[in-house]
Amino acid sequence: MDLKSVLMGLSFAAIWASAFTSTRIAVVEMPPLLALVIRFGISAVIAIGLAWAMGQSMRLSRAEWRTVIVFGLCQNALYLGLNWVGMQWVEASAASIIASMMPLLVAFAGWAFLRQPLRPQAVAGLVVGIVGVVIIMSVRLSQGMNLLGLGLCLAAVVALTVATLAVRGAGGGPNVMMIVGLQMAVGAVALVLPSAVLEWGRPFEWSGRLVGALAYSILVPGILATFIWFRLVTRIGAVRAAAFHFLSPPLGVAIAALWLGESFGWSDVIGSIVVAIGILMVQLARVAPATPSLVAEPRNA
Numbered sequence: 001m002d003l004k005s006v007l008m009g010l011s012f013a014a015i016w017a018s019a020f021t022s023t024r025i026a027v028v029e030m031p032p033l034l035a036l037v038i039r040f041g042i043s044a045v046i047a048i049g050l051a052w053a054m055g056q057s058m059r060l061s062r063a064e065w066r067t068v069i070v071f072g073l074c075q076n077a078l079y080l081g082l083n084w085v086g087m088q089w090v091e092a093s094a095a096s097i098i099a100s101m102m103p104l105l106v107a108f109a110g111w112a113f114l115r116q117p118l119r120p121q122a123v124a125g126l127v128v129g130i131v132g133v134v135i136i137m138s139v140r141l142s143q144g145m146n147l148l149g150l151g152l153c154l155a156a157v158v159a160l161t162v163a164t165l166a167v168r169g170a171g172g173g174p175n176v177m178m179i180v181g182l183q184m185a186v187g188a189v190a191l192v193l194p195s196a197v198l199e200w201g202r203p204f205e206w207s208g209r210l211v212g213a214l215a216y217s218i219l220v221p222g223i224l225a226t227f228i229w230f231r232l233v234t235r236i237g238a239v240r241a242a243a244f245h246f247l248s249p250p251l252g253v254a255i256a257a258l259w260l261g262e263s264f265g266w267s268d269v270i271g272s273i274v275v276a277i278g279i280l281m282v283q284l285a286r287v288a289p290a291t292p293s294l295v296a297e298p299r300n301a
Contacts (some may be wrong), residue, residue: 072186086152096252129278
C-alpha cells in the first residue's frame with residue numbers, strides 16, 4: 001500500500017468519524033429525515049454538476065447502476081435514515097461505536113450466509129470486537145442509554161452491512177463522481193415520502209449552528225468522503241480499504257468529546273480501543289498474503 005493510499009484511508013476514517021458529531025447537531029435542531037432530504041438533494045446537485053464538469057457520463061454499466069441503487073437505498077435511505085432518527089436520543093460517540101461494527105458484521109454475514117471461510121485470526125477478531133462493544137454498551141445502558149435510539153442505530157448498521165455485501169468488489173471506474181451524485185439522488189427521493197408522513201408540521205428554526213452542521217455534512221462526509229472511498233477501493237480493493245474502519249471507534253469518541261463536549265469514561269476509551277483491535281484483526285485476516293512474482297506489478301498513479 002503506497003503513501004497516497006494510506007493518506008486517503010486516514011482522511012476517510014477521520015471524516016467518517018466526524019460525521020456523527022455534525023449529525024448530532026443537525027438532528028436535535030430539525031426533523032432528521034427532512035435534514036437528510038435536504039442534504040442528499042443538495043449533495044446530488046453538486047456532485048452531478050461536478051461530474052459533468054469532469055466529463056463524466058450517466059451511461060453507467062449494469063454493475064454501476066446496481067451500486068447506485070443499492071447504496072442509495074441501503075446506505076443513504078436506510079442506514080443514514082435510521083441512524084439520524086436514532087441519534088435524536090443517542091450521543092454521537094455511541095452512534096459511531098455502533099456504526100463501526102460494520103466490518104465485523106460483514107465478516108460474520110459473509111461466513112453465515114455466503115459461506116465465506118473465516119481464518120482463526122478473523123474469528124478471534126470478531127470475539128475481541130464484540131467484547132469491546134459489550135464493554136461500552138453495558139456501561140452506557142446502565143447509565144440510561146435510550147433503547148429506541150440504540151435499536152434504530154443497530155438496524156442502521158445492519159442495512160449498511162447489506163449494502164456493503166451487495167456491492168462488494170464495486171470500484172470507482174471513470175464515472176465515480178457521477179455515481180456519488182446519483183446515489184445521493186436516490187436517497188433523497190426515497191426519503192421524501194417518509195419525511196412528509198412522519199415529520200409534517202414539526203417546527204424548527206434555522207440557526208448558524210444548524211446551517212454549519214448541514215453544510216459540513218453535505219460537503220465533507222456527503223461528497224468528499226464518498227468520493228475518497230470509491231477512489232480508495234479502486235486503488236487498493238474493498239478489503240484493504242475497509243481496514244481503515246478500525247480507526248473509527250477511538251476517533252468517533254475523541255471528536256464528539258472535543259466538538260460537542262460529550263463526556264466519556266474509561267469504559268469508552270478501553271472499549272473503543274478493543275473494538276478497533278478486533279476490526280483490524282478481522283480486516284488483516286481477510287487480506288490475501290502477497291505471492292512472489294517474477295514480473296513487476298504496475299504501480300497506481
